[in-house]
Amino acid sequence: MEKIICDCAGIASADAFHCMLAQALGFPEDYGHNLDALFDCLTEYRKDRELVLTNWHSLQYALKDYSEKALYVFRCACQENRHLIVTLHP
Helix, strand or coil: CEEEEEECCCCCCHHHHHHHHHHHHCCCCCCCCCHHHHHHHHHHCCCCEEEEEECHHHHHHHHCHHHHHHHHHHHHHHHHCCCEEEEECC
């Protein structure tokens, strides 16, 4: 299983969050930088991957409700795609 670690410390906007994920996960150039596009990209993987998001509390503090919506997207994507695991570390 491929493990991808992303540090959420210092992320201050939803766009910066999406840029970090797009770069780390190799999303296509036309990635929409929104939660719908994130779900679509996460559910298309067909090889085993674990996405580890460190300093999640920092992101929650900075992005408030948006981080909760992102968490919902991660949960739904993991339910739909058996090849994906998302782990959050405070």
